[in-house]
Amino acid sequence: MGFSENKAIEDFLAGETVEEVLEPDLPIVDPHHHLWDIRTFTTDTLGRFEQKVYLCEEIMKDINGSGHNIEQTVFAQCGSFYRDDGPEELQCVGETEFVHGIAAMSRSGIYGKTRLCTGIFGTADLRLGKGVEPVLKAHLDASPNFRGIRSAFRSDLNDTFLEGYATLAKYNLSFDNWSPDYDRLPILAKLASANTDITVIVNHLGGQIDVEADQATFNRWRECIAAVAACPNTVMKLGGAQMRSGDFEPGFHMHRCDAPLSSEALCDLLYPYYAAAIDLFGPDRCMFESNFPVDRECVSYRTLWNLLKRIAEKAGASEADKSAMFSGTAKRVYRLD
Numbered sequence: 275m276g277f278s279e280n281k282a283i284e285d286f287l288a289g290e291t292v293e294e295v296l297e298p299d300l301p302i303v304d305p306h307h308h309l310w311d312i313r314t315f316t317t318d319t320l321g322r323f324e325q326k327v328y329l330c331e332e333i334m335k336d337i338n339g340s341g342h343n344i345e346q347t348v349f350a351q352c353g354s355f356y357r358d359d360g361p362e363e364l365q366c367v368g369e370t371e372f373v374h375g376i377a378a379m380s381r382s383g384i385y386g387k388t389r390l391c392t393g394i395f396g397t398a399d400l401r402l403g404k405g406v407e408p409v410l411k412a413h414l415d416a417s418p419n420f421r422g423i424r425s426a427f428r429s430d431l432n433d434t435f436l437e438g439y440a441t442l443a444k445y446n447l448s449f450d451n452w453s454p455d456y457d458r459l460p461i462l463a464k465l466a467s468a469n470t471d472i473t474v475i476v477n478h479l480g481g482q483i484d485v486e487a488d489q490a491t492f493n494r495w496r497e498c499i500a501a502v503a504a505c506p507n508t509v510m511k512l513g514g515a516q517m518r519s520g521d522f523e524p525g526f527h528m529h530r531c532d533a534p535l536s537s538e539a540l541c542d543l544l545y546p547y548y549a550a551a552i553d554l555f556g557p558d559r560c561m562f563e564s565n566f567p568v569d570r571e572c573v574s575y576r577t578l579w580n581l582l583k584r585i586a587e588k589a590g591a592s593e594a595d596k597s598a599m600f601s602g603t604a605k606r607v608y609r610l611d
Contacts, residue, residue: 279313279326282528283567287574289533295341295576296537296583300596302344305393305604306477306511306563307333308352309376320353324528325567330376334385336566336575345601348393348608349373350450350477350565351424363399367412370396374417393608395422395450400438407441414445421608422448424477427465429458436468443471448607454519456481459498466505473507473607478514478565479551482522485543496550503554509607510555512582512599513563515544516572528571537580540573541588548585557595561603562586 276284310328315321325332337344357368373394380390394417398409413420422442428435442449449472451462459480466474480499484491502508518527526535526543535543552560562582566575573581586596604610 276332277313277327280324280332283324283570286528287534287570290574290577291533291536293537293577293580296580298341299343300583301601302342302579303346303348303561303601303604303610304344304564304566305348305561305608306350306513307347307566308350308354308568309333309373309391310352310354323568324571328567330379330385330390333390333566334380334388336570337388338386340574340576340579342576342579344388346389346392346605346610348395348421348604348610349376349391351395351397353397363402363405363409364412366397367409367416370394370413370416370420374419377417377419392419392610393421393604394419395424395448395608396420397425398423398438400425400435400441401428403434403437404441406438407444410441410445410447420447422450422473422475424450424452426453427451427462429461431461431465431468439465439472440469443469446609448473448475450475450477452477452481452514454482454522456495456498460501463501463505463508466502466508470505470507473509474502474505475509475511475607476502477511478517478563479512479547480510482519483515483544483547484522484524485547486525492546495547496554499551500554503559508555509559509561509603510551511563512548512551512560512585514565514569515547516540516569516578517565518568518571524572526572534573534577537573537577537584540577540581541584544581545585545588549589552589552591552599557591557598558603560599561607562599 355372
């Protein structure tokens with residue numbers, strides 16, 4: 275049956291031409307997806323998304339129906355199911371508690387062979403300095419799958435923030451980050467250099483991707499991701515190019531077109547961005563991601579992974595390169611079995 279609140283996005287995806295699955299046996303770890311129930315959300319960022327409910331059954335329906343060989347997934351912080359009581363700095367631990375339950379549901383095998391949320395990254399306020407340590411401990415206590423945090427960072431990188439950031443290394447935790455403003459990436463490069471024991475994971479190609487932008491804008495974006503790529507402890511997630519952010523919506527978003535584009539058409543539009551990122555970071559420091567259900571406003575799970583496989587093929591990726599970008603890098607970075 276599904277949820278009536280998801281009807282608009284389901285109607286849009288129903289207009290998609292069903293594609294043949296490319297390389298159906300290629301092992302994939304999806305290193306970035308969300309889970310949420312935002313039916314009661316209104317003005318906040320999450321509440322604007324068309325996919326109002328995306329829980330265990332919804333993502334497994336996408337995965338099982340895709341025909342792709344999704345072996346494992348990693349849950350990405352999104353502000354879902356925070357505690358509504360207790361100290362404010364610990365309320366974010368509710369998200370990890372919730373996701374650990376989804377991981378347990380998945381391990382039952384009832385929903386399919388894919389193991390969901392074998393890695394989890396949540397959030398913590400690094401502005402607490404050393405005071406962030408109890409929050410990190412609480413996340414780790416909530417799930418053995420907890421691998422790191424996603425958080426904003428201060429432009430001035432002051433000492434208190436850096437103390438909090440350094441605490442991640444004590445617990446072997448990674449730092450995911452995304453901002454639509456790629457001009458902030460040189461500051462992220464400084465942060466990566468401040469503690470080389472911490473792996474910094476750049477989300478969604480480093481910023482808002484606008485295929486209608488001019489060459490000067492593309493060149494500036496490339497210059498900014500190059501600054502981060504120069505730090506050997508950084509990794510790039512290849513995806514999120516279909517997402518909207520703030521008031522920006524790509525031309526192929528459900529609000530701007532009648533039906534989803536094919537993987538071939540999307541590859542033609544987006545390839546220069548993916549190619550630049552792969553060139554700068556190298557396959558061993560890249561991982562393809564779904565960013566579902568955010569990118570679901572533009573494309574189905576099947577077509578998305580066809581798109582990413584087309585990009586790898588167009589980039590001349592070897593079998594070893596594909597193994598890294600579709601699963602190996604994610605397994606290494608998030609310490610998955």
